[in-house]
Amino acid sequence: QKEVEQNSGPLSVPEGAIASLNCTYSDRGSQSFFWYRQYSGKSPELIMSIYSNGDKEDGRFTAQLNKASQYVSLLIRDSQPSDSATYLCAVNYPGGFKTIFGAGTRLFVKA
């Protein structure tokens, strides 16, 4: 059973702090990894994709991938109340177009 695991939270951080969201996956052959943000009642929005080991930065967001540990994380610097949402980790498994989504981590940024 291919799985993507996330801490459901909620994760609460003060405004301006760094929020750290974590995700583990079960299939060592996975090659594509994604982070989506989902506001309450809305559809998921792609915010980061990462394909190779290491860090990838985009504005206040940094995705980190460690394939040996089967671990992917998302750091949000200078967190804002508008970052309060559920963050979904997604992993694409080799051999097809199927992407497995984690259940998401709820993030609250306190003003």
Add this chain to the structure above:
Amino acid sequence: DGGITQSPKYLFRKEGQNVTLSCEQNLNHDAMYWYRQDPGQGLRLIYYSQIVNDFQKGDIAEGYSVSREKKESFPLTVTSAQKNPTAFYLCASSLGRTGLAYEQYFGPGTRLTVT
């Protein structure tokens, strides 16, 4: 504007009725997907299509059917055989080629309530 549209936004049906959810994209993406999301849960794949006139079952295809007659359109029918149809239904698309093939972009969703 390029994007994915889903209609309607809210849909109410009586138990025992089939209902079709619309999904249209103008991104020129090859691949399209249907997911279901229940409260507090992640997305579960219902069906996906890599190319016109071809589609595959996802993890929870029972009680659902799809068609892919045009590249732009991937409608989902929720049949009366689906035991718990009330959910938030999300359509997505991706390029379906190498490189960025698997980055999926979502429509706004359809919230279906069956009573």
